[in-house]
Amino acid sequence: MIRPRRLVHAAVGGVVALSCTLLTAPAQAAPGADEPAGTVRLATEKRVTVDYPWAGASGFQYRPGTTSVTTVDYPDAVPPAHAGPDDLATGTDVVNTRDGQKVLQKHRSTGVTATVTIPTGQAHRAAVGWSVLTMDGTGALHVLRTVDGTLTVGTPVTGFPAGARPVLYRTGGSVTRLAIVYALDGKTSVGLVDLSDGAFRTYVTGDEATPQLAFNDRWLVADWKAIRVDAEPGTAPTALTRTGAQLEAVVGDQLLIGNPGFVPGGTEAALTARSLVTGASATVLPSSFGGIGPTPDGGALATAGPSSLDWNIHRITPTGTGGLSTTEVARVPAAATGVQGLAVAGGELFLYGATPGASLRYSSFQLDATGRPDGPQTRRSPGLSPSTCLTGDAACPQLEALGDGRVSHLWTGETGQESVVTVGLDTTTVLSAPTDGDSSGRIGAGTGRYVLYNGGSGKQRVVDFPRAKTAGETTLTRDRTAAAVWGQTLWAPGGTQGQVTGRNLKTGTTTTTITTGAPCTPTDIQAVNTWLY
Numbered sequence: 001m002i003r004p005r006r007l008v009h010a011a012v013g014g015v016v017a018l019s020c021t022l023l024t025a026p027a028q029a030a031p032g033a034d035e036p037a038g039t040v041r042l043a044t045e046k047r048v049t050v051d052y053p054w055a056g057a058s059g060f061q062y063r064p065g066t067t068s069v070t071t072v073d074y075p076d077a078v079p080p081a082h083a084g085p086d087d088l089a090t091g092t093d094v095v096n097t098r099d100g101q102k103v104l105q106k107h108r109s110t111g112v113t114a115t116v117t118i119p120t121g122q123a124h125r126a127a128v129g130w131s132v133l134t135m136d137g138t139g140a141l142h143v144l145r146t147v148d149g150t151l152t153v154g155t156p157v158t159g160f161p162a163g164a165r166p167v168l169y170r171t172g173g174s175v176t177r178l179a180i181v182y183a184l185d186g187k188t189s190v191g192l193v194d195l196s197d198g199a200f201r202t203y204v205t206g207d208e209a210t211p212q213l214a215f216n217d218r219w220l221v222a223d224w225k226a227i228r229v230d231a232e233p234g235t236a237p238t239a240l241t242r243t244g245a246q247l248e249a250v251v252g253d254q255l256l257i258g259n260p261g262f263v264p265g266g267t268e269a270a271l272t273a274r275s276l277v278t279g280a281s282a283t284v285l286p287s288s289f290g291g292i293g294p295t296p297d298g299g300a301l302a303t304a305g306p307s308s309l310d311w312n313i314h315r316i317t318p319t320g321t322g323g324l325s326t327t328e329v330a331r332v333p334a335a336a337t338g339v340q341g342l343a344v345a346g347g348e349l350f351l352y353g354a355t356p357g358a359s360l361r362y363s364s365f366q367l368d369a370t371g372r373p374d375g376p377q378t379r380r381s382p383g384l385s386p387s388t389c390l391t392g393d394a395a396c397p398q399l400e401a402l403g404d405g406r407v408s409h410l411w412t413g414e415t416g417q418e419s420v421v422t423v424g425l426d427t428t429t430v431l432s433a434p435t436d437g438d439s440s441g442r443i444g445a446g447t448g449r450y451v452l453y454n455g456g457s458g459k460q461r462v463v464d465f466p467r468a469k470t471a472g473e474t475t476l477t478r479d480r481t482a483a484a485v486w487g488q489t490l491w492a493p494g495g496t497q498g499q500v501t502g503r504n505l506k507t508g509t510t511t512t513t514i515t516t517g518a519p520c521t522p523t524d525i526q527a528v529n530t531w532l533y
Contacts, residue, residue, distance in 0.1 A: 038372030040365055042351050043334030045307040045379065049290035050332060056093040057297045058109045062313060064332055072330045074315070079109030084130075085145045088196055091129020091175035092297040098124060103132050105146075114149040125166075128296055129175030131195040133157075135166070141180075143198045157193055159200040164189075167209070173216035173249055173294040177229070181210065181222075190222035192229065203227050204237050212247040216298050219250045219276055226255070226276050240274070248302075249294035252318025253277045256284065256300055258292045271302050273324055284324055285314055301329075308334035309363070309377050334377075341409070345401030345447075349373065350380065350424075352399055352409070359383030362407055362423055380407070381423035382430065387411045390440060400446040406465070408451045410443060420451050420472060422465045433463045433472030445485045445527070450475075450505055452485045462490060462505060475505060486527035493521045500525065500532060 048064040055061070058077035063069045083090040090107065097104045103116040103124070118124055122134040122142060132144040134154075141157035161184055168181040177192045180200070190213055191202040204211075204222040211223035220227055224247070225237035245260040248271070258271040271288040274281045288304035291313065295301060298318065305311040313330040340360065341352035349365045362381040365373040389396030390412060400408045406424035411432070413419070416439045422431045435441060440456030451472075453461045460483060462476040476490070483492045485505075494501040494513055497520055502512035514532070526533040 037367075037370050040349075040373040040377075042337055042339055042353065043308060043377055044337035044354055045309060045361060045363065046335070046337075046354070047290065047303070047305065047308045047311045048332065048335060050303055050313070051291060052293060052301060054095055055293075055295040055301060056095070056108055058093050060295070060301060060329075062291065062301075062330065062332070065335075070330070072313070074329065077109065083107040083110040083112045085114050085147070085149070088129060088131070088176050091131070094129050094175075096127040096132075098127070103127055103144075105130060112149070114146040116144050116146055117152045118144065119152070119154065126169040126171060126178055128171040128178055129195070131175070131178070133169065133178055133193065133195075141166075141193070141198075141200075143193065143195055155198040157198045157200050160191075161189075161202070170213060171294075171296065172214060173251065173296065173298045173300070175296045176217060177215065179213055179215055179220070179222075181213070183209075188223075190220065192220060201233070203229075203231075214247045214250045214255065214294065216250045216252075216294070218253065219255075221247055221250060221255055221276070245272075246292075248292040249300040249316075250276070251294075251298065251300050251316055251324060253322055254318070254324055256292065256302075256316070258302070259289050271304065275322070277322065284316065285326060288314075303332065307379060308332070309379070341397055341399040343399035343401035343407055345407075346403035346405065348401065348405070350399065350401050350407045351377070352397065352407075360386055364424075379427050382428050384421075384423070384430070385411075388414055388416075390416060393440075395442070398443050400443045400451065402446050402448055402451070404448050408443060408446050408465075410441065410453075412439070416440075418455075420453055420463045422451065422472060425467065431465050431469065431472050433465070433474060435461060436474070444483060447486050448488075450485045450488070450490075452483055452490070454480050464505070476508075482522045482525045484525040484527035484532070486529065489527070491525050491527050491532060493525075497521050 050062045050064045053061045059073040061069050061071050080090040093107055093109045095106050095108055101118040105114040116132045118134055122136045125135050126133045130145055134142045143155045144152055147153055164182040164184040166180055166182050170179040176195050179192055181190050187205050189202050189205040191200055193200050203220050204225050206223035208223050213222035224240045224242045227237035244262055245257045248256040248258045253276050254273040255276055256273055260269055263269050268287045269289040270283050271285040273284045285304035287306050288302050291303040300316040302314050311332045312328045314326045315329045317325050319325050337353040339353050343350045347367045351363050361383055363377050364380045366375045368374040387397045397409050406422050408422040411419045411421045417437050418435045418439050418441055420433045438455035438457050442454045444452040444454045449465045451463045458480050460478050460480040461474045463472045464475040465472040481492055488505050489502045490505055491502050498516045498518040500514045501510050504511050
């Protein structure tokens with residue numbers, strides 16, 4: 001059964017009959033679907049945490065969450081003049097891969113390889129650059145390297161306290177030193193192994209079982225105490241002011257501090273630097289958290305950006321004047337989001353989906369003249385509280401794009417009462433208007449500043465959202481009928497069958513009456529520009 005529907009040109013007022021009868025007609029095949037104008041990947045704004053399986057002087061690898069590893073090459077990487085196990089400094093670009101009792105080493109820039117064979121009775125503990133640290137059955141530590149790339153030579157670690165129990169082995173911003181945290185006599189201490197000759201030296205002793213630490217070839221910072229690596233034996237470390245953040249890396253003379261345990265509302269985590277020489281602090285990267293860590297060439301890598309749509313990995317290196325330089329070296333792809341609503345108007349596609357935590361947010365894509373998404377996904381609202389959808393309400397949440405860069409939806413509170421919400425002019429403003437306790441409603445239409453709400457009570461409201469206001473307000477309440485809004489005009493059935501009237505919502509007067517010639521009252525009206533459907 002087919003009900004014919006036709007368009008009426010409202011501006012001209014031409015009369016086109018709208019049939020109210022049901023005509024018997026043969027079944028018709030569904031029209032063939034048009035080819036899509038374009039496709040786009042809808043991304044969540046939640047920023048993922050990355051880790052670095054390997055980092056060196058020529059590039060690095062990163063892995064977002066549980067996804068596959070991506071390799072990035074630095075465009076300005078210069079291979080060292082010499083690369084081999086007898087030149088520890090060139091180990092800044094060595095990839096170590098463990099295979100049982102063998103550690104396979106490859107210098108990524110030059111292709112030079114070596115294989116360290118761990119002797120029977122020794123166990124692998126750590127590896128950095130051309131050096132491998134092991135422990136034998138007596139608890140003694142050894143530094144292993146190769147000669148000519150094949151013959152493994154071991155150097156005993158000297159100076160490690162008798163009876164000490166290693167707790168943690170840590171690599172940092174160096175290929176000539178490796179940190180060991182150990183417990184002895186109820187105290188926890190941190191020291192460095194000089195990988196060139198196996199000499200161990202304790203620098204910091206404290207009370208924390210697993211103290212935070214960061215180091216490079218100049219400084220060791222552990223338990224918020226800092227000391228120069230080349231300080232005279234017996235030199236006491238300098239206590240630093242503790243913060244609620246983490247010690248991430250030492251780059252040059254700068255201590256990088258990030259990933260705070262608490263961030264005040266309305267702000268985001270930042271990566272900061274504190275000079276270990278002057279004590280001065282500065283922000284290195286705003287909106288930075290997660291994947292922050294040292295690289296063996298004395299630099300660091302850090303993720304930063306306002307959202308996953310612009311989430312990048314930055315390389316941090318020391319400058320000749322004691323400062324830091326940051327360079328964006330990779331963009332981390334955003335993960336796909338679960339779409340909870342879509343709307344299109346005014347050449348813009350709006351997405352309503354999940355963001356960090358339990359909130360929701362709007363973002364959008366501009367569409368070109370053919371309807372193809374053109375440009376990046378753009379944030380269009382602050383974080384929003386999720387709506388409590390009523391049982392069986394498959395249309396919740398409802399979206400209505402208003403054609404002027406804004407989008408509206410119904411928000412249902414825990415008591416089931418609804419409000420009409422509008423966002424989109426910026427990323428911070430939310431305008432809301434209650435429906436006076438009504439519920440189980442629908443957004444019937446909306447354009448510009450006006451949204452039509454059809455309440456479950458049988459009442460119909462037109463909600464006005466002026467741009468200069470801080471909230472919406474109901475400008476008209478009437479019994480529910482078929483209706484549509486376009487611009488400042490509310491279209492609804494007239495006083496006689498077949499009539500449709502246009503009411504100016506600002507003045508409240510009827511400005512247009514269209515006689516369609518149909519012997520019925522419309523049960524559905526849509527308005528687009530000068531056309532009625």
